[in-house]
Amino acid sequence: MNPFWSNIFRMSGYEDSLAYFLGTIPIFDALKKKDLRFLESMVHIRTYQMDETIFHEGDIGSGMYCIRSGQVLIYVHDDDGKEVKHALLGPGDFFGEVALTAQKPRIASARTLEPTVLVGLFRADMLEAVSKYPITASRILLGLTRCISDRLQYASMKLQQQGDNSYSSKTEE
Secondary structure, X not given: OOHHHHHHHOOOOHHHOXXXXXXXXXXXXXXXXXXXXXXXXXXXXEEEOOXXXXXXXXXXXXXXXXXXXXXXXXXXXXXOOOEEEEEEEOOOOEEOHHHHOOOOEOOOEEEEOOOEEEEEEEHHXXXXXXXXXXXXXXXXXXXXXHHHHHHHHHHHHHHHHHHHHHHHHHHHO
């Protein structure tokens, strides 16, 4: 197709925008377009090389990250110092979200496995948004609460299943 004509029929490019990408992240998927544009102005783009540490277990968390491209390994070290993989994350995944609300030590480390572009949302920016733009900030925080709630419920179900499995193996002995 002639490039002239393809540009006429092509959408405005919104699908390529950072705001559109943010709207695909579960925390932000209920936000309106104007809220996503505001969020776009708050976030920070970070580019990492392969095998670059994003943060270490025990670091005080300052914010969350969404993966625009690349892969991130979330891991901890066991008692022998060996890495134990918790998750392998890719484009559209997010991590570190608890740091938006609490200055607590990270419970795991994060490292890139290939060149990676991350979109960071930091607590300082979120606190500023809460005071200056409370309605939009509350929508973001409600999405955050929903996602943390979902993860907590999933973890609780997994623990319950493990407990049920250990109980049934003990009763069979």
